[in-house]
């Protein structure tokens with residue numbers, strides 16, 4: 078069996094840094110993490126074994142304890158809430174996401190903010206939390222009319238469009254076109270913030286998917302960037318699989334003569350990629 082592993086597979090720089098900082102924090106003692114630190118159960122389990130306590134709400138954390146804000150970022154009000162509880166904040170928000178927050182906050186003084194992204198994704202919720210009341214998340218083209226109605230109510234004449242860092246590049250371009258077509262007689266400033274890591278990984282996934290018989294995408298079940306990679310794999314390879322761990326790989330589906338591609342999402346540890354590769358090799 079020939080196996081091709083994507084060069085851009087696995088942890089991105091933002092996730093690597095967040096995990097390293099979390100480990101350094103945990104060396105000093107237990108620390109809470111608000112929400113999943115990254116969308117991968119293996120990473121979470123490893124850090125929880127080192128003393129991390131994952132909570133869904135700041136109210137669950139006793140005053141003056143240490144709290145970590147995850148790589149995806151949090152809305153601005155949560156920073157204020159953490160301060161009011163005298164929590165020691167370790168901010169693991171990726172620098173690229175922080176920059177998006179800063180720009181959205183600045184622009185919100187004079188513009189209606191549109192965020193292109195998944196409505197329930199923590200990164201989008203965080204960015205919306207820095208964008209003020211005059212903001213709207215567009216996930217699909219069906220949301221554009223509602224966004225326009227909200228925009229009209231504000232009396233503003235400028236729209237600033239920002240994006241989630243991990244959405245599909247092609248779909249993002251389509252939504253930008255639709256927004257520009259629908260927001261007539263409006264100044265529309267587009268700030269496409271898809272992370273370069275995401276773009277390169279998506280392009281490589283497409284390329285490998287077109288060259289192989291079977292394509293395996295590895296990543297967390299809630300991982301948005303993994304989901305996007307899987308969509309690309311499905312579009313470009315007749316047999317695409319999405320798994321979180323090697324255990325989920327069913328070898329019955331694979332033949333010795335197969336050429337198999339592997340790509341992992343930004344929150345997937347390298348050891349899982351290795352486990353998947355070894356499992357395929359041992360099936361030879």
Ligand code: SF4
Nearest residue numbers: 089091171173242272
């Ligand atoms: S994908 Fe990009 S923006 Fe998101 S955490 Fe990784 S480096 Fe940061």
